[in-house]
Structure formats: C-alpha cells, structure tokens
Amino acid sequence: MDLLKRYIPVFCLLALVISVQLVTQFTETSFYLTQLTMSAYYSVVVIGLCVLMGYGGQISLGHAGFFAIGGYLAGALTTHNLLPFREHGLVVFLDRIGLLVAGKDLYGGNLLTVEPWAACIAAVLASGIIALAIGGPVLKLKGHYLAMATLGFGIIIYRIALASAYFGEADGISEVPGFMLLPGIEVSGSFRARTLNYYIAWGMVTCGVILLLNLIHSRVGRALRSIHGAEEAANAMGVNTARYKLYIFVLSAVFAAFAGVFMTHYNGGIGPSEAGIMKSVRYVAIVAVGGMANLWGALVMGIVLNFLSLRGVFGSYDDAVFGAILIIIMLFAPQGILKINLWQQVKQLLSHLTPALRKEETE
Amino acid sequence: MQYQPMTPELFIQYLFAGITYGIIYAIVAIGFNIIYNTTGIINFAQGEFVMLGGMIVITMHAFMPLPLAIAVAVLITMLVGALIEMVFIRWLQGPSVLRMIIITIGISILAREAALHIWGESVRTLPYFIGNEVTSIEILGARISPQVLWVIGVCSFMVAGLSLFFKFTSLGREMRACAANRRAATLCGINTKNMVTLSFVLSAGIGAMAGCVMSPITYSEYDMGPGLAIKGFTVAILGGLGNSVAAVAAGLLLGIIEAFSVSVLPLAFKDAIATSILLIILFVRPHGLFGSSEAASLKEF
Numbered sequence: 146m147d148l149l150k151r152y153i154p155v156f157c158l159l160a161l162v163i164s165v166q167l168v169t170q171f172t173e174t175s176f177y178l179t180q181l182t183m184s185a186y187y188s189v190v191v192i193g194l195c196v197l198m199g200y201g202g203q204i205s206l207g208h209a210g211f212f213a214i215g216g217y218l219a220g221a222l223t224t225h226n227l228l229p230f231r232e233h234g235l236v237v238f239l240d241r242i243g244l245l246v247a248g249k250d251l252y253g254g255n256l257l258t259v260e261p262w263a264a265c266i267a268a269v270l271a272s273g274i275i276a277l278a279i280g281g282p283v284l285k286l287k288g289h290y291l292a293m294a295t296l297g298f299g300i301i302i303y304r305i306a307l308a309s310a311y312f313g314e315a316d317g318i319s320e321v322p323g324f325m326l327l328p329g330i331e332v333s334g335s336f337r338a339r340t341l342n343y344y345i346a347w348g349m350v351t352c353g354v355i356l357l358l359n360l361i362h363s364r365v366g367r368a369l370r371s372i373h374g375a376e377e378a379a380n381a382m383g384v385n386t387a388r389y390k391l392y393i394f395v396l397s398a399v400f401a402a403f404a405g406v407f408m409t410h411y412n413g414g415i416g417p418s419e420a421g422i423m424k425s426v427r428y429v430a431i432v433a434v435g436g437m438a439n440l441w442g443a444l445v446m447g448i449v450l451n452f453l454s455l456r457g458v459f460g461s462y463d464d465a466v467f468g469a470i471l472i473i474i475m476l477f478a479p480q481g482i483l484k485i486n487l488w489q490q491v492k493q494l495l496s497h498l499t500p501a502l503r504k505e506e507t508e
Numbered sequence: 509m510q511y512q513p514m515t516p517e518l519f520i521q522y523l524f525a526g527i528t529y530g531i532i533y534a535i536v537a538i539g540f541n542i543i544y545n546t547t548g549i550i551n552f553a554q555g556e557f558v559m560l561g562g563m564i565v566i567t568m569h570a571f572m573p574l575p576l577a578i579a580v581a582v583l584i585t586m587l588v589g590a591l592i593e594m595v596f597i598r599w600l601q602g603p604s605v606l607r608m609i610i611i612t613i614g615i616s617i618l619a620r621e622a623a624l625h626i627w628g629e630s631v632r633t634l635p636y637f638i639g640n641e642v643t644s645i646e647i648l649g650a651r652i653s654p655q656v657l658w659v660i661g662v663c664s665f666m667v668a669g670l671s672l673f674f675k676f677t678s679l680g681r682e683m684r685a686c687a688a689n690r691r692a693a694t695l696c697g698i699n700t701k702n703m704v705t706l707s708f709v710l711s712a713g714i715g716a717m718a719g720c721v722m723s724p725i726t727y728s729e730y731d732m733g734p735g736l737a738i739k740g741f742t743v744a745i746l747g748g749l750g751n752s753v754a755a756v757a758a759g760l761l762l763g764i765i766e767a768f769s770v771s772v773l774p775l776a777f778k779d780a781i782a783t784s785i786l787l788i789i790l791f792v793r794p795h796g797l798f799g800s801s802e803a804a805s806l807k808e809f
Binding site: 202204206279285286287288289292293296297298300304305308422423426429430433461462464467468469471475476479 | 596604606610611614615617618620622625734738741774777779780783786787790791
C-alpha cells in the first residue's frame with residue numbers, strides 16, 4: 146500500500162508526459178518539445194541537488210561544475226580527432242578494444258573519435274571521482290564555509306573550461322555527434338528525432354525520480370534526514386554521517402554529469418556558460434522554490450522555471466528574475482511555495498470569522 | 509609565454525602590483541568581517557558594494573568635481589547598504605545560515621542585474637587622480653603610477669581609521685560589544701538592531717571607497733563583484749574570520765602571490781589561484797593562518 150502511494154505520482158508524471166506530447170502533436174506546437182527536453186535534463190540536476198540540499202542539508206554552489214565536467218568530457222572525447230595520435234599506445238589499445246569509431250567531419254575529412262558510450266561512462270566516472278575526491282574535505286565544512294568551498298570549486302571548473310584550448314576556451318565545444326543509446330534510439334538535436342528525444346529525456350527524469358524516491362524511503366534516506374535534523378545526535382546514534390553525506394554528494398554529482406552528457410549530445414555542443422556560477426545559483430534557486438526537502442516540488446519548479454527561461458519569457462531580466470525569486474522565497478516562504486498551506490490559512494480565517502462554529506466543536 | 513628573468517626592478521614592480529591588489533582584497537575582507545562580527549552572516553553581496561562605488565563615482569564625475577563625486581558615491585552606497593539591511597535582514601527572526609546565504613546571494617544577483625541595466629556591459633574607468641596613464645614615479649628603479657600610491661594610502665588610512673573607531677569611540681565599542689555577545693549587549697541598553705544596520709553601512713562605505721580609488725587602475729564593470737567577493741572571502745578566511753588586522757596581512761600575502769604567479773602561470777589561471785588557496789585553507793586550516801585552533805574548535809565551520 147505504501148509502495149503504491151509512493152508510485153502513484155510517478156504514474157501521474159508518466160501520464161502527464163505522454164499527454165503533453167500528444168497535445169503538442171495535435172495542436173501542432175511540437176516546437177515546445179525542444180525546451181521541454183532541455184528542461185528535463187536540467188531537472189535531473191535539480192532533483193539530485195534537491196536530495197543533497199533538502200534531505201542531506203548540504204548546500205552546493207558548484208553543481209554546474211559537475212554538469213560541465215560531464216558535458217565537456219563527453220563533448221571533447223567524441224569530437225576531438227585522435228587520428229594524429231594513431232601511433233600512440235593508448236589510442237592503439239582503445240582502438241583494439243573497440244572504444245573508438247571512425248567517422249567523417251563536415252568537410253569529408255577522416256575522424257577517429259571515442260565511441261559515445263565509452264565517452265559517457267568516462268565522463269560520468271570522472272565527475273563521480275572528482276566529487277568523491279573533493280567531497281571528503283569539503284563536506285567536513287558547514288554553513289558559509291561549505292557554500293564558499295563549493296562555489297570555489299565551481300569557479301575553478303569554469304576557469305579551466307575557459308582557459309584550456311582542449312575545451313574550446315570561450316567558444317566551447319560544438320559539432321558534438323549524436324549518442325546512439327540503442328540501435329534506432331539516438332540522442333541528437335536532429336529535427337526528426339524531436340519526439341524521440343523528448344521521451345528519452347523524460348525517461349531519464351522518471352528513472353532518476355524512482356531511484357531517489359526509493360533512496361529517500363530507505364535506510365540511507367532516514368540517515369540523511371537525521372543528519373539534516375541534528376548531525377551530532379545522528380552521530381551519537383551510530384549513523385556514519387560523513388559517509389552518508391559523501392555518498393549523496395557523489396550521487397548528486399553523477400546525476401548532474403549524466404544530465405550534462407545527454408544535454409551536450411542533444412544540443413550538439415556545450416559552452417562555458419553552462420559551468421558558470423549563475424547556473425549553480427539557478428539550480429539552488431529552483432530547489433529552494435520547490436521547497437528544500439520536496440522532490441516533487443523541485444521537479445515541478447525545475448520544469449516550469451527552466452521552460453519559461455528557455456522560452457525567453459523573462460527576456461534580459463532572466464538572471465534578475467531568479468535572484469528575485471531566491472530572495473522572495475527565502476524571506477517569505479523558506480519551506481518552498483508548494484508548502485504555503487493555503488487550506489490551513491483558509492481554515493484559520495474561517496474559524497476567526499465564525500466563533501460560534503468553534504464553540505460548537507468544543508462542546 | 510616569454511620567460512622574463514627576475515630583475516630587482518621587475519621584482520619591485522610585481523611587489524607594488526601585489527600590494528595594490530592585496531590591500532583592496534583586505535578592504536573587502538574587512539567588509540566581510542564587520543558584518544560577520546555583528547550578525548554571523550557572510551554577506552555574499554560584499555563585492556557588489558565595491559562595484560557600486562566605482563560605477564556611481566564614474567557617473568557622478570560627469571557632473572561634479574572628483575572629491576565631491578567620491579563623497580556622493582560613498583554616501584549613496586552606504587544608503588544602499590542600510591536599505592539592504594532594513595528591507596531584507598532586520599525583521600528576520602533567527603534565520604538559518606542556509607537561508608541567509610541564499611538571501612545575500614539573491615541580493616548580489618539583483619544588484620548586479622540592476623547595474624547591468626543602468627550602466628550596461630561596458631567597462632568604465634575613472635580618470636587618474638593625479639596625472640594620467642603614463643605618469644609615474646620612480647621608486648627603487650621601478651616605475652610606479654601615483655594612483656597605486658593613492659590606493660595604498662587611502663586603504664591604509666581606512667584600515668587605521670576603522671581600528672581607531674572600534675577602539676576609542678563609544679559607537680565602535682558598542683559594535684564590538686554586540687559582536688562579542690549580542691544578548692549581553694542588548695541587556696546593557698545597546699540597540700543591537702541599529703548596530704547591525706551600522707555594520708552594513710560601514711562595510712558598504714569602505715567597499716565603495718575602495719571601488720572609487722581602484723577604478724582608474726582596475727576599471728569598473730557590472731560583474732566585478734563576485735570575483736572580488738571570493739578573493740575577499742579567501743583573505744578573510746586566510747586571516748581567520750572576524751580578525752581585521754590579520755586580514756590586512758593575509759590580503760597583502762594573496763595579492764603578492766597572485767602578482768608573482770603571473771610571471772609563472774598563464775594569466776587565465778590567475779583567478780583560479782585564489783580559489784585554490786581558498787580550498788586548501790578551508791581543508792587544512794579553516795581557522796586561518798593566524799587564528800588559534802583552540803578558539804576555532806568552539807566555532808562552527
């Protein structure tokens with residue numbers, strides 16, 4: 146019964162995803178699907194961060210960094226030509242075990258690049274390992290120190306992306322090929338594959354949500370909530386808080402990296418703005434608006450706000466809108482806008498208005 | 509990149525560049541410290557005060573002589589600081605650290621976006637206080653712009669003035685009392701809420717002043733805030749959060765390290781150095797180079 150209750154929203158999500166696609170098809174507004182797909186990938190980052198922030202109580206202002214590690218590595222590995230290094234031992238070895246693919250570039254030249262699957266795994270692994278490496282010392286910090294340390298990490302990644310020729314400096318990486326998940330199922334920005342890609346992205350969101358829902362309701366989830374509530378008390382009860390914090394940090398970094406890889410293949414490129422501080426702040430803003438410890442709230446807000454932002458509704462005030470949202474939510478509704486209990490307030494108002502009713506109840 | 513042998517003249521040149529930037533970082537760090545001491549908040553919008561000071565003085569300079577323009581810019585920024593505190597912070601009761609971090613980040617974004625819409629993306633600069641870009645004074649064989657001496661002089665004056673203010677004036681003592689123990693200060697009849705406002709006004713003021721004097725050398729643009737804030741925070745941590753005298757030493761240290769790093773590393777990595785130092789210090793000695801670890805164990809990191 147409990148399990149059913151947990152999965153009902155997931156089924157609702159799937160039904161919504163399918164109906165939205167059908168509606169856009171019949172009303173011939175399927176151009177919306179492009180932004181919905183991108184919003185879905187951003188939302189994967191958001192739900193990972195939501196579990197880290199809301200349940201684990203650890204802020205991260207560097208998640209755009211993990212997104213960028215995934216996206217940039219996948220982009221660079223599948224785009225940069227390895228033909229000049231054909232004699233190199235490592236390239237020969239990779240070629241022999243079938244991790245390289247030959248192709249043609251735009252001008253008909255020969256290309257030898259890393260197979261997208263291998264690049265994806267390498268990128269996500271790299272992100273996870275980096276998270277593991279910095280997570281140990283970073284998560285010992287609290288409050289401002291944690292915020293600044295993760296911000297510092299984000300800035301370093303941004304600087305590396307901006308300064309190294311391998312990652313295309315200010316131009317980023319472009320002409321990233323599609324990612325053949327299975328025969329016939331390819332993550333790419335091609336016009337014909339729009340509906341397919343919409344479902345790929347939302348499939349990824351659904352998988353992520355199911356995984357995180359199960360995690361929240363497991364031993365790990367309870368441990369995380371105890372850390373958020375009172376870390377010392379959790380420690381005293383025998384919860385290995387350091388390990389659980391690290392675990393969830395790495396998991397959320399892996400989520401961000403997966404989103405980065407898929408987004409890069411979908412867009413056919415990635416630029417340094419994806420690694421910028423504003424992106425990290427934006428993810429935090431969305432989690433805050435959704436209500437910190439509220440996976441569904443974060444998901445809904447992630448879709449709505451990213452969709453509006455990608456459609457250009459906020460115009461040149463894009464960042465300002467996110468800044469304003471952050472302040473207003475934190476000032477007036479630190480539990481997120483979905484937690485403003487309207488019904489409770491209405492009931493209070495009613496009971497004020499009708500003292501007679503209240504008297505009856507007490508009798 | 510061409511390798512240059514380090515001559516004594518070049519050494520002095522780098523040293524002065526380092527001191528100039530270092531003292532600006534120290535001013536930002538002291539701004540962090542003033543607010544942190546009275547409220548326990550790290551104001552992520554600290555760098556925006558410097559940006560506002562620089563941008564306002566450039567606009568004002570078109571209408572009035574330079575000293576007056578600087579005074580007006582500092583006053584306006586102080587007013588902005590007071591407004592920020594009164595609108596966003598004063599009425600919150602016991603807010604969590606996470607909440608305060610996010611609010612001040614939001615403020616910094618809003619300030620930056622407002623500046624973007626008022627002044628645009630272009631890089632602006634104030635004319636040199638004395639002479640122009642090529643005027644220079646020879647010190648120990650190196651050629652130093654007089655503006656560098658202005659920056660160092662004004663910032664040193666502010667640091668000295670602040671420490672005198674905190675030590676000898678009644679208002680300064682009240683602020684320190686508020687920092688040491690807020691409840692006890694309230695019981696002694698100090699209006700702690702006003703002290704918090706005052707701390708925002710003060711740190712906005714010194715930030716704006718630094719923004720004015722540095723503008724001819726480093727230029728002003730709408731998004732200079734976050735970079736300065738992260739360096740100022742590095743310096744504040746390096747010296748031990750809340751310790752303003754150590755912040756000056758730490759600021760000079762960071763400035764000089766950065767200046768000399770340019771001779772070894774590509775310029776693009778200059779900003780990454782400060783952040784790397786920040787991360788290392790946070791991991792190894794979160795109580796700062798000059799702080800005591802015993803006192804630190806009583807605090808939350």
